Amino acid sequence: MPSEKNKEKVILEAAASLFTSKGYQATRMEDVAKEAGISKGLTYFYFKNKEDLYLALTRRAFDQFKEVFKEVIRKKGQSGLDQVCDLFTSVSSFAKANQVYFDSIVDFLDLLKKYNDPSKRDSIHPRILESEQFQKLLETHHDPAKLGIRMISQGIKDGSIRPELQPEITFYAIWSMMIGYEKLRGPIGYEEKEIKINDENWEKGYLKLIKDMLKGTVQASKPVTVQGSLF
Amino acid sequence: MPSEKNKEKVILEAAASLFTSKGYQATRMEDVAKEAGISKGLTYFYFKNKEDLYLALTRRAFDQFKEVFKEVIRKKGQSGLDQVCDLFTSVSSFAKANQVYFDSIVDFLDLLKKYNDPSKRDSIHPRILESEQFQKLLETHHDPAKLGIRMISQGIKDGSIRPELQPEITFYAIWSMMIGYEKLRGPIGYEEKEIKINDENWEKGYLKLIKDMLKGTVQASKPVTVQGSLF
DNA sequence: TTGAAAAATTAAATTTCGGTCAAAAACCTC
DNA sequence: GAGGTTTTTGACCGAAATTTAATTTTTCAA
Numbered sequence: 018m019p020s021e022k023n024k025e026k027v028i029l030e031a032a033a034s035l036f037t038s039k040g041y042q043a044t045r046m047e048d049v050a051k052e053a054g055i056s057k058g059l060t061y062f063y064f065k066n067k068e069d070l071y072l073a074l075t076r077r078a079f080d081q082f083k084e085v086f087k088e089v090i091r092k093k094g095q096s097g098l099d100q101v102c103d104l105f106t107s108v109s110s111f112a113k114a115n116q117v118y119f120d121s122i123v124d125f126l127d128l129l130k131k132y133n134d135p136s137k138r139d140s141i142h143p144r145i146l147e148s149e150q151f152q153k154l155l156e157t158h159h160d161p162a163k164l165g166i167r168m169i170s171q172g173i174k175d176g177s178i179r180p181e182l183q184p185e186i187t188f189y190a191i192w193s194m195m196i197g198y199e200k201l202r203g204p205i206g207y208e209e210k211e212i213k214i215n216d217e218n219w220e221k222g223y224l225k226l227i228k229d230m231l232k233g234t235v236q237a238s239k240p241v242t243v244q245g246s247l248f
Numbered sequence: 249m250p251s252e253k254n255k256e257k258v259i260l261e262a263a264a265s266l267f268t269s270k271g272y273q274a275t276r277m278e279d280v281a282k283e284a285g286i287s288k289g290l291t292y293f294y295f296k297n298k299e300d301l302y303l304a305l306t307r308r309a310f311d312q313f314k315e316v317f318k319e320v321i322r323k324k325g326q327s328g329l330d331q332v333c334d335l336f337t338s339v340s341s342f343a344k345a346n347q348v349y350f351d352s353i354v355d356f357l358d359l360l361k362k363y364n365d366p367s368k369r370d371s372i373h374p375r376i377l378e379s380e381q382f383q384k385l386l387e388t389h390h391d392p393a394k395l396g397i398r399m400i401s402q403g404i405k406d407g408s409i410r411p412e413l414q415p416e417i418t419f420y421a422i423w424s425m426m427i428g429y430e431k432l433r434g435p436i437g438y439e440e441k442e443i444k445i446n447d448e449n450w451e452k453g454y455l456k457l458i459k460d461m462l463k464g465t466v467q468a469s470k471p472v473t474v475q476g477s478l479f
Numbered sequence: 480t481t482g483a484a485a486a487a488t489t490a491a492a493t494t495t496c497g498g499t500c501a502a503a504a505a506c507c508t509c
Numbered sequence: 510g511a512g513g514t515t516t517t518t519g520a521c522c523g524a525a526a527t528t529t530a531a532t533t534t535t536t537c538a539a
Contacts, residue, residue, distance in 0.1 A: 024516090039371050040362075045496060056518045061498065120358075123431065127351075130434030131271075140270050179460075186453035189432050193454075196431055197424020200354065203361030222417030223424075229410075230461040255487090276525060287489045292527065 025063050028053045029077065032070055037117045041071060065148060072150035075125050078118035079157060085111050086164040097172020098231055101191060102224055104168065109220060112199045123196055125154060165192060172231065179233045191227060198223055256294050259284045260308065263301055268348045272302060296379060303381035306356050309349035310388060316342050317395040328403020329462055332422060333455055335399065340451060343430045354427055356385060396423060403462065410464045422458060429454055 031052035035044040046067055050057040064070040089095075089103045112119035128145075131137040132155075145151050165188040172178030178187075202219060262283035266275040277298055281288040295301040320326075320334045343350035359376075362368040363386075376382050396419040403409030409418075433450060 043371065058519070059517055067497065126431045130431070133434045140274060183453060186450065187457065190425060190454055190457045193425045193428020193432060194421060197427040200357045200427055201420050201424060203364045219417065222414060223421055226418065226421045226461055230457055290488055
């Protein structure tokens with residue numbers, strides 16, 4: 018039995034592919050089924066409904082997203098500030114290479130916002146609230162952010178980031194810039210003007226601003242050796 | 249004939265109200281019609297389809313959004329940096345008071361991104377591409393940003409913002425932070441920890457970071473008198 | 480004033496999915 | 510290889526978007 022991938026995975030991958038090319042709305046469950054080489058009914062055997070399927074995809078997205086953070090942390094010899102900059106670039110690549118995944122993460126933030134707003138919470142279909150996918154996401158969605166916050170703390174300890182900064186808020190500000198960067202990146206390309214702001218300048222500009230925002234006493238260009246475990 | 253509002257407006261307001269309380273998806277065209285006191289069919293007389301209705305709402309959103317920018321510029325005696333900070337606060341209020349509008353603006357960025365990505369462009373329903381609403385938005389969506397960029401330029405001229413910054417990218421970075429701020433604000437409230445990051449601290453933290461990021465030679469706390477017209 | 484063309488409005492018909500379900504097929508396991 | 514369990518199917522249902530044809534209202538020139 019070669020390439021006997023399990024069905025869930027096949028469906029999920031079909032969905033990811035179609036959501037990428039046609040978008041969530043325009044993709045019919047029947048399309049997903051056809052792409053996965055199964056019947057429509059079967060997709061409902063593996064996923065409760067379309068939204069559930071999307072949330073399942075979102076979970077994978079968060080998993081991979083977290084990997085990006087871990088990968089940055091794994092690299093040795095980087096100061097906290099280096100890590101943050103590295104993260105920005107890595108996330109940007111991740112978003113370009115996995116649009117749907119990145120988008121699904123940002124979409125989940127909207128859902129979460131509704132969920133935490135008492136006046137909106139019941140506008141979410143109970144079907145979603147109860148879904149295992151959603152519950153799991155509630156537990157794990159914050160994991161990447163935790164790593165990000167740790168990077169800032171790290172930077173404060175090693176002196177590459179100003180000590181007066183509050184790690185949580187600071188990280189969220191960076192995370193905000195990443196989200197906004199992805200939202201704005203495309204639309205900007207086509208600006209008038211002679212000043213050609215291509216993707217590269219765009220990214221460099223953001224990075225520069227982030228550095229200036231965070232920079233502490235240590236020169237980020239001189240890698241800081243982090244001593245021992247900080248935890 | 250009192251309160252003889254024209255129908256388009258009535259429909260649009262009904263839609264805005266329902267999209268706010270139940271969300272775009274969950275709002276049926278019939279609901280909109282009922283709320284507007286007309287028959288379902290008539291909404292299709294005034295708007296080609298549901299998406300078209302949403303784009304019409306988006307246009308209003310951009311109009312009001314632009315007003316926020318203008319209002320900030322209108323105030324006298326503010327340095328460029330002051331303006332940017334003021335803008336952040338004003339946009340934040342706008343977003344809170346007009347969730348649907350703010351969201352529709354951010355949603356439009358997604359549409360725009362697709363539109364500018366050759367590989368995705370045709371995943372947009374032609375019906376939308378052709379719609380007057382969309383065409384108009386293509387022309388005007390950049391207006392608020394133009395004003396924002398002008399604020400940065402202003403700040404560079406009056407010394408409140410570092411001269412080495414590139415106005416376009418710098419403004420988009422701020423704009424990014426605003427978008428991210430709104431996406432992340434809600435979900436954060438419920439964090440564990442003893443550190444209570446409430447909305448206010450949250451906003452203050454962002455503002456502080458923005459100031460640090462932009463600050464030039466002039467003390468922003470001492471209002472700078474801007475001499476004459478700079479244009 | 481009127482009546483015919485244009486505009487506004489409605490209600491019903493149509494279409495397009497998401498979602499359900501009963502039954503068939505495949506797969507055990509004893 | 511009979512009985513049970515799991516997987517899979519495809520026809521079917523209903524909700525909601527969109528279309529259409531028919532009806533009412535408005536407009537305005539003769």
